[in-house]
Amino acid sequence: MTLRILLVDDHATFRSGLRLAVQTQPDMTCVGEAGDGRTAIAEALRLRPDIVLLDIRMPKLDGLAAAEAILAVPGTGVRVVVLTTYDIDDYVYRALRAGASGFLLKSMPTAELVAALRVAARGDALIDPTVTRRLIERFTASLAPRPEPVGLDRLTAREREVLGRLAEGKANAEIAAALGVSEETVKTHVSRILSKLGLRDRVQAVVYAHVNGLA
Numbered sequence: 001m002t003l004r005i006l007l008v009d010d011h012a013t014f015r016s017g018l019r020l021a022v023q024t025q026p027d028m029t030c031v032g033e034a035g036d037g038r039t040a041i042a043e044a045l046r047l048r049p050d051i052v053l054l055d056i057r058m059p060k061l062d063g064l065a066a067a068e069a070i071l072a073v074p075g076t077g078v079r080v081v082v083l084t085t086y087d088i089d090d091y092v093y094r095a096l097r098a099g100a101s102g103f104l105l106k107s108m109p110t111a112e113l114v115a116a117l118r119v120a121a122r123g124d125a126l127i128d129p130t131v132t133r134r135l136i137e138r139f140t141a142s143l144a145p146r147p148e149p150v151g152l153d154r155l156t157a158r159e160r161e162v163l164g165r166l167a168e169g170k171a172n173a174e175i176a177a178a179l180g181v182s183e184e185t186v187k188t189h190v191s192r193i194l195s196k197l198g199l200r201d202r203v204q205a206v207v208y209a210h211v212n213g214l215a
Contacts, residue, residue, distance in 0.1 A: 003121050004031045006049040008040040008066070009083075010058040014106075018053065021110045028117065037061025044070045044078055050121055051101075056084040056091055064091065068098040081120050083113075096203055102126025124171045124202055152212060154196040160214065162189040166202060167209030 005022050007030055009015045015033050022030045032047050034040040038060045044052050052070060056063040067080045079101040084091060095103045101120045104113065116126050152160060158179075165175045172190070176183040190202065199205050 001027070003028045003051060003117065004047070004049040005029065005117065006032045006034065006040070006043055006047060006052045008034045008037075008043075008052060008058070008063065009055040010035045011055075017110075018113075021114055022117075025114055028114070035059075037063055037066035040066045041069045045073060045076070048076055049078060051117055052078055052080045053083055053117065054080055056082060064094045064098065067095065067100055071099040079120050079123075081117065081126060096207065099201070099203075101201075101203065119171050122171060127169070127203070127206060152214075155193060159189050159193050159196075162186060163193050163205060163209050164214040166190070166193075167206050167214055169206075 005028055007015050007018050007022070009018070012035070015035070019030045019033065022028045031049050032043045034043050036059045040052065040054060040058075040063070041061075052067075054063045054067055058066075063082060063084075067082060070076070070078060071080055080098070081102040081104060082091075082095040082100050083104050083106060085106045092103055101123075102116065104116060104126060108116070120126055155163065161179065162175060165178065170178070172183050172186045176186045179186070190205070193199070193205055194201070197205070197208060199208060
């Protein structure tokens with residue numbers, strides 16, 4: 001399967017570098033580009049890429065507003081990864097609230113960024129390691145209503161272990177290898193964790209783990 005990537009950044013030179021990095025991968029292709037938030041929305045809905053790699057600070061409409069608009073459309077299957085120079089608290093909060101599959105900094109090495117796109121395509125959570133626990137604890141308490149009572153006692157010991165490894169940024173395959181189980185078993189554990197804790201997706205699971213001291 002070839003991952004179809006839409007690149008969104010108002011700096012043409014930076015987009016060119018990203019396009020080159022994507023196009024040299026055997027399992028990726030750049031299906032389009034955009035230089036502002038409004039064009040990003042139109043292209044995402046027209047092209048239906050697998051992933052939109054989206055800068056935050058752009059003309060006409062900022063990337064976070066564009067992400068919110070793209071992810072608000074049901075049934076597209078598009079994943080949004082936010083890419084920015086700034087690890088500002090409110091940016092992280094809004095990106096996660098919008099349902100973005102990740103929040104990455106432009107300082108990330110290109111090889112790691114490309115690898116991160118593959119992780120996002122698998123449905124794994126992506127939060128740049130330099131985005132600290134302070135950001136997560138301060139701004140994610142209201143990500144979603146939590147069922148009462150909330151507590152880790154709902155999880156089995158193995159589910160807690162899986163949740164802890166999710167918080168470390170591990171993908172399903174890495175968790176499976178570490179625990180000596182199949183990747184399908186890990187997926188089942190993740191699904192049960194989300195259901196038991198009333199969480200929307202893996203990103204919220206990572207946040208929950210940080211807030212509750214499992215990271």
